[in-house]
Amino acid sequence: xxxxxxxxxxxxxxxxxxxxxxxxxxxxxxxxxxxxxxxxxxxxxxxxxxxxxxxxxxxxxxxxxxxxxxxxxxxxxxxxxxxxxxxxxxxxxxxxxxxxxxxxxxxxxxxxxxxxxxxxxxxxxxxxxxxxxxxxxxxxxxxxxxxxxxxxxxxxxxxxxxxxxxxxxxxxxxxxxxxxxxxxxxxxxxxxxxxxxxxxxxxxxxxxxxxxxxxxxxxxxxxxxxxxxxxxxxxxxxxxxxxxxxxxxxxxxxxxxxxxxxxxxxxxxxxxxxxxxxxxxxxxxxxxxxxxxxxxxxxxxxxxxxxxxxxxxxxxxxxxxxxxxxxxxxxxxxxxxxxxxxxxxxxxxx
Amino acid sequence: xxxxxxxxxxxxxxxxxxxxxxxxxxxxxxxxxxxxxxxxxxxxxxxxxxxxxxxxxxxxxxxxxxxxxxxxxxxxxxxxxxxxxxxxxxxxxxxxxxxxxxxxxxxxxxxxxxxxxxxxxxxxxxxxxxxxxxxxxxxxxxxxxxxxxxxxxxxxxxxxxxxxxxxxxxxxxxxxxxxxxxxxxxxxxxxxxxxxxxxxxxxxxxxxxxxxxxxxxxxxxxxxxxxxxxxxxxxxxxxxxxxxxxxxx
Numbered sequence: 001x002x003x004x005x006x007x008x009x010x011x012x013x014x015x016x017x018x019x020x021x022x023x024x025x026x027x028x029x030x031x032x033x034x035x036x037x038x039x040x041x042x043x044x045x046x047x048x049x050x051x052x053x054x055x056x057x058x059x060x061x062x063x064x065x066x067x068x069x070x071x072x073x074x075x076x077x078x079x080x081x082x083x084x085x086x087x088x089x090x091x092x093x094x095x096x097x098x099x100x101x102x103x104x105x106x107x108x109x110x111x112x113x114x115x116x117x118x119x120x121x122x123x124x125x126x127x128x129x130x131x132x133x134x135x136x137x138x139x140x141x142x143x144x145x146x147x148x149x150x151x152x153x154x155x156x157x158x159x160x161x162x163x164x165x166x167x168x169x170x171x172x173x174x175x176x177x178x179x180x181x182x183x184x185x186x187x188x189x190x191x192x193x194x195x196x197x198x199x200x201x202x203x204x205x206x207x208x209x210x211x212x213x214x215x216x217x218x219x220x221x222x223x224x225x226x227x228x229x230x231x232x233x234x235x236x237x238x239x240x241x242x243x244x245x246x247x248x249x250x251x252x253x254x255x256x257x258x259x260x261x262x263x264x265x266x267x268x269x270x271x272x273x274x275x276x277x278x279x280x281x282x283x284x285x286x287x288x289x290x291x292x293x294x295x296x297x298x299x300x301x302x303x304x305x306x307x308x309x310x311x312x313x314x315x316x317x318x319x320x321x322x323x324x325x326x327x328x329x330x331x332x333x334x335x336x337x338x339x340x341x342x343x344x345x346x347x348x349x350x
Numbered sequence: 351x352x353x354x355x356x357x358x359x360x361x362x363x364x365x366x367x368x369x370x371x372x373x374x375x376x377x378x379x380x381x382x383x384x385x386x387x388x389x390x391x392x393x394x395x396x397x398x399x400x401x402x403x404x405x406x407x408x409x410x411x412x413x414x415x416x417x418x419x420x421x422x423x424x425x426x427x428x429x430x431x432x433x434x435x436x437x438x439x440x441x442x443x444x445x446x447x448x449x450x451x452x453x454x455x456x457x458x459x460x461x462x463x464x465x466x467x468x469x470x471x472x473x474x475x476x477x478x479x480x481x482x483x484x485x486x487x488x489x490x491x492x493x494x495x496x497x498x499x500x501x502x503x504x505x506x507x508x509x510x511x512x513x514x515x516x517x518x519x520x521x522x523x524x525x526x527x528x529x530x531x532x533x534x535x536x537x538x539x540x541x542x543x544x545x546x547x548x549x550x551x552x553x554x555x556x557x558x559x560x561x562x563x564x565x566x567x568x569x570x571x572x573x574x575x576x577x578x579x580x581x582x583x584x585x586x587x588x589x590x591x592x593x594x595x596x597x598x599x
């Protein structure tokens with residue numbers, strides 16, 4: 001690890017991605033993600049990077065698919081409207097087993113919407129978004145440091161499972177500046193045995209396709225995908241617990257909003273209410289294991305999101321409807337204050 | 351005894367799922383022959399479209415990628431930028447390119463991507479059952495222009511080889527056809543030249559091949575070949591529209 005630098009979230013992610021050996025970036029400008037393509041464009045000559053400003057997000061995602069198909073690290077970054085366009089390629093890359101990293105700097109929808117922090121893409125990111133039965137790993141950072149840390153992690157997970165990985169930041173994490181430490185640069189890895197980078201001496205040729213060859217073949221293909229998703233669910237659930245041991249009320253929040261919850265928790269504890277936090281880090285696979293240890297405890301849940309209530313449904317599934325689960329959300333790009341959350345919590349559980 | 355005709359060794363044993371009289375089989379074969387003759391099999395990445403050639407990844411013992419509908423030039427961009435020494439061939443039909451993927455092909459040309467595009471134009475959607483394409487001729491009857499294509503509703507056919515030749519990023523653009531042995535030889539020469547330019551690191555090389563579709567056109571194979579001469583080439587004239595290699599000489 002090097003020295004700490006004071007840096008904006010998006011730029012920190014871009015720097016960390018470059019250090020992770022991601023030499024290819026394809027993207028289309030959209031607020032609040034544009035600093036990532038700008039950083040790549042700026043660093044391209046000195047770092048030997050390929051940067052293309054694509055004509056559409058549709059193309060950008062498919063260019064990422066092309067690089068991924070050759071076994072090299074490539075990425076794009078966008079926000080909700082662009083991610084919607086990219087969903088066709090997300091379905092494709094998932095089906096084709098192409099390891100890629102996509103950043104979604106969430107902003108409030110639907111449609112054009114607004115450009116501040118939001119978590120309104122939760123369902124789109126975790127339930128598919130594109131067509132067919134597929135899943136992508138989704139990492140939700142809550143700080144600039146974690147945002148940067150997720151760059152190498154995202155590529156490692158993408159290659160481990162040959163699956164797209166989404167880093168779901170938002171307008172707040174993307175734009176804020178904090179101290180951040182970067183990992184050392186890693187050397188690019190060698191050729192991948194499965195990739196389409198030309199035979200060039202390999203002892204076999206490779207074929208990447210998502211076209212089914214009859215229903216029996218395609219069901220088998222789908223079942224293989226599903227068993228991969230089962231493995232990911234077993235192995236990759238990530239979450240953070242904060243002061244949960246003695247808690248009567250557990251706040252469930254992710255990303256930028258979980259920072260606000262830290263202060264809300266402190267206020268609550270100062271006022272004699274034992275509050276803890278479960279912060280999902282992987283939105284998919286959703287960390288259901290985090291809730292299992294509280295199954296026999298007398299706890300209530302307070303889920304808060306910057307949307308109309310999306311993750312709350314996964315929390316309800318995780319607790320099997322055996323616990324009280326209340327929800328509070330803000331829309332339009334508004335982030336609630338700690339006092340607002342504390343008051344809401346008191347109102348719901350007085 | 352000398353061998354005058356043999357199956358390219360780059361072909362797999364897979365049965366080709368093309369209709370009788372279709373031009374795809376000929377064009378696939380030409381690509382295979384050229385790759386063998388020019389020792390390019392080892393370097394090739396073939397990118398296939400959604401359309402009648404959707405299973406062509408199964409026909410070649412090369413690296414192959416089947417892209418999403420219309421997106422082959424974007425996937426090709428990623429592949430060629432990643433592997434600039436490879437022979438990257440983006441193979442597209444007219445529905446795939448001119449309708450669904452018009453943005454992708456135009457911007458590949460605008461950027462001057464250094465790959466070869468083989469554009470198979472049969473002026474109809476073959477795989478989905480004979481619907482109108484942007485390349486469908488005026489008054490041509492398809493399942494979605496049952497009374498013939500009329501300009502007030504659908505506009506006019508699109509001449510891609512000419513349009514692409516107008517982009518600075520395009521190095522070479524030619525239109526050929528495969529309706530006679532002489533024309534098949536010219537098609538082979540055009541694709542060979544395109545591959546040569548690509549391996550020399552030139553800009554986009556684009557070969558449009560007018561291809562018969564007896565099934566979609568609802569005519570016999572021989573009538574389809576004649577229709578190319580009598581009707582199709584009137585809208586889509588054969589010829590070289592740009593050849594920077596010639597100009598440089």
